[in-house]
Amino acid sequence: MTFYDCATAPSPRRARMVIAEKRVDVARVEIDLRNGEHFSPEFQAINPRCTVPVLVTEEGEALCDNAAIVRYLEALYPDPPLLGRSPLEQARTAEWVWRVESEGLMAIMEVLRNSSKALKDRALPGPDPVPQIPELAERGRARGQRFFSVMDERLRQTPWLAGDAFSFADISALVFVDFAGWVKMEPEPGLDALKAWREACRARPSGQV
Structure with a gap:
């Protein structure tokens, strides 16, 4: 299998963490998003949406979404389970x-x-230009801070978001919390359960990828 990745982008990190948790051996290809390699004809032939991650299966099919990638790998490599054991x-x-x-x-x-000035006219992923809306940035900050509190409340009840076991929900949430730092957002003081959970996630081998 071949995994098209970008080490600095949050979205492919979710798939990268799944691959690390399941210890799957894949060939990794770095795509330079900063210099627009994802818009190249060669990459568009693999994924016309011009996004990463992409996992090309041994059958040659390109899976171009985190949800598809984790489901595929969960079916092939059920241990450790990342989508839950019981219904x-x-x-x-x-x-x-x-x-x-x-x-x-x-x-x-x-x-x-x-x-971001670097994303002018790139307000949505993909090849088509989309203008920025500054009001959405303001709303996003409020939504992000609110969700920090939602997570903390949940993690006061259970060690991991979906219960007693680490899962793809925790992978996705760690990427969210770390990604927030890109826009200079951090959880407010007092969210101790969230802080402890973040440290536990980062202590896992997959938390370092």
Whole structure:
């Protein structure tokens, strides 16, 4: 399998952490987003959406989304499970992955893409120009801080977001919390459960990729 990655981007880090947790041997290809390599004809032939991550399977099919990549690898390499063992664990994991994406990652993406000068006319991923909306950056900051508190409340009840086991929900959430630092956002003081969870995530081998 071949994994198209970008070491500095948050989205492929989620897939990279899954690969690390499952100890899958893949050929890694670095895509230089800063210099627009993802818009090259060669990469567009692999993923017309011009985004990373991409995992090309042994059958030659390109999986161009984190959800697809983690489901594929979970089926091939069930241990350790990252999407839950029981039906209830699977449901909890799916719920928290969705919440992290919609309430956390999307909020920080709104801030970055609508405030960074380097992303002028790139307010949405893909090859088409999209103008920035500064008000979305302001809203994203408020949403991100709110979700820090939501996570802390949950982590006061359970060691990991989906329950007693580390999962793809925690991978997604760690990427969100670290990604927030890109736009100079950090959890407010007093969110001790969130802080302890973050340290536990970072202590895992996958937390360093």
